[in-house]
Amino acid sequence: MAQAATTNxxxxxELNDIKRRQQAVWASGDYAQxxxxxxxxxxxxxxxxxxxxxxxxxxxxxxxxxFTLAAARRxxxxxxxxxxxxxxxxxxxxxxxxxxxxxxxxxxxxxxxxADDSFxxxxxxFGAMFAPDQTRCGTELVxxxxxxxxxxxxxxxxxxxxxxxxxxxxxxxKSAVPxxxxxxxxxxxxxxxxxxxxxxxxxxxxxxxxxxxYAWLENxxxxxGPVRNAxxxxxxxxxxxxxxxxxxxxxxxxxxxxxxxxxxxxxLQVVATR
Numbered sequence: 366m367a368q369a370a371t372t373n374x375x376x377x378x379e380l381n382d383i384k385r386r387q388q389a390v391w392a393s394g395d396y397a398q399x400x401x402x403x404x405x406x407x408x409x410x411x412x413x414x415x416x417x418x419x420x421x422x423x424x425x426x427x428x429x430x431x432f433t434l435a436a437a438r439r440x441x442x443x444x445x446x447x448x449x450x451x452x453x454x455x456x457x458x459x460x461x462x463x464x465x466x467x468x469x470x471x472x473x474x475x476x477x478x479x480a481d482d483s484f485x486x487x488x489x490x491f492g493a494m495f496a497p498d499q500t501r502c503g504t505e506l507v508x509x510x511x512x513x514x515x516x517x518x519x520x521x522x523x524x525x526x527x528x529x530x531x532x533x534x535x536x537x538x539k540s541a542v543p544x545x546x547x548x549x550x551x552x553x554x555x556x557x558x559x560x561x562x563x564x565x566x567x568x569x570x571x572x573x574x575x576x577x578x579y580a581w582l583e584n585x586x587x588x589x590g591p592v593r594n595a596x597x598x599x600x601x602x603x604x605x606x607x608x609x610x611x612x613x614x615x616x617x618x619x620x621x622x623x624x625x626x627x628x629x630x631x632x633l634q635v636v637a638t639r
Contacts, residue, residue, distance in 0.1 A: 383497045383542055384473070388448055395588040397429035397455040406519050406571055406632070407431030407490050413567075413636050414517045416441050420485040423509060426474050426492025430456025430467075432517075436488070437465040444484075446472035447492070475501045482511040490519045491632070494548035503557035510639045516558070518635040519569075522549035525631030526573065526618055533614055534595045537607045549633050561637040569634050575626040578615035582608065 410432060416422065418440035424433040429452050433445040437460065445460075445467055447453050453469045460467045472478050474489075474496045487510045496502035506516050521527035528546035535544070547553045551566055558564050575581040585592045592611075599607050621627040 384448075384475075387495065387497065396452060396590055398588045399585075400429040400431055400452075400455075402573075403490065403571065404431050404434070406569075407433075407435040409569065410488060410490060410517045410519055410634060411435035411439060413565075413634055414486055414488065414515050416486060421483065422486045422488065423477075423479070423484040424492075425472075425477070425487060425489040425506060426495065427456060428452050428490075428492055430459055432488045432490045433467060434459060434463065434465070436486075437463075437467055441486075444468040444470060444479075446470050446474075446477070448473050475505060477505045477509050479509045481508055482514075483509045485511060485514045486517065487514070488517040491521060493518065494520045494545045497542040499543060499547065499553075500557070507558070507560065507637075507639055512639055514639050516561070516635075516637040516639065518548070518633075520548035520554075520633050520635065521546055522568075522631045522633055523547070525549070525570075526614075526628050527630050527632075529614055529618075530611070531591075533610050534591060534607075536610070537603060538595045538598045549631075551633075554633070554635055558635075558637040561639050563636075563638040565636045567634045568631060570629040570631055573626065573628045573630055577624060578612060578619055578626045578628075581615060581626055581628075582611055 416436055416439040420441045422436040422441040422443045424443065424445045427433050427445040427447045430445055433443055433456055436443045445453065445456055448471060450471050453471060457469045474493045475498050487506050493502050493506060510516050523546040528549060531544060531546055554566060555564060586596055587593060595607060596604055615628060618628045619626050
């Protein structure tokens with residue numbers, strides 16, 4: 366028993382250390398600049414969830430608030446959460462500019478500070494999928510949603526652009542946690558939401574539009590935490606190789622024929638009913 370307790374404590378400390386490093390990664394750069402381009406994904410998820418005025422809505426790992434704002438535009442009562450305070454502050458700026466009364470609260474997706482059955486709807490757009498303890502995160506999403514309520518997610522798939530981007534980065538900088546792109550597989554989602562009464566999964570695409578593939582990479586090396594962190598962590602002698610591999614991926618997936626960049630990124634839109 367003592368050995369099991371020690372093992373569990375060690376695993377908890379390791380996950381907490383990983384989480385602290387993740388927080389630092391997402392706080393670096395300027396993810397809000399990326400997040401704003403994804404607003405249409407939040408709007409589409411809000412439509413799929415059929416949000417109604419007055420409903421209690423929780424946005425988990427909200428970033429700078431794409432799903433938060435989509436829910437507020439439908440006159441719901443929104444609580445927006447993330448474990449990176451700086452990202453929540455950017456979401457609050459957007460809400461203030463648009464005149465919405467939204468509650469913003471720092472919170473960990475693996476330990477949401479809310480009672481059971483607190484919300485009519487729980488959503489996350491490319492956010493909760495990055496929690497290191499995926500099972501615990503899924504349990505929390507379900508726990509805080511009332512029976513009969515809905516849980517909605519947008520998750521990048523393993524074989525889409527962002528999933529393949531993770532693989533390229535992972536081939537240069539090793540990760541100690543399971544790939545977040547597991548959330549973009551039907552098998553994983555059916556396991557996480559096994560106790561839900563219904564589960565609807567739809568494949569969708571978001572187009573990354575940039576002046577060129579090179580411009581995308583130069584920008585994301587500065588503003589997107591995971592890419593920025595990869596270039597900081599990789600040995601200087603390997604940075605050119607990382608850049609070459611990322612540009613090769615971008616050029617492979619680019620469907621534009623005019624020198625600009627149009628890269629479709631596949632994701633799963635998920636709606637579960639508790």
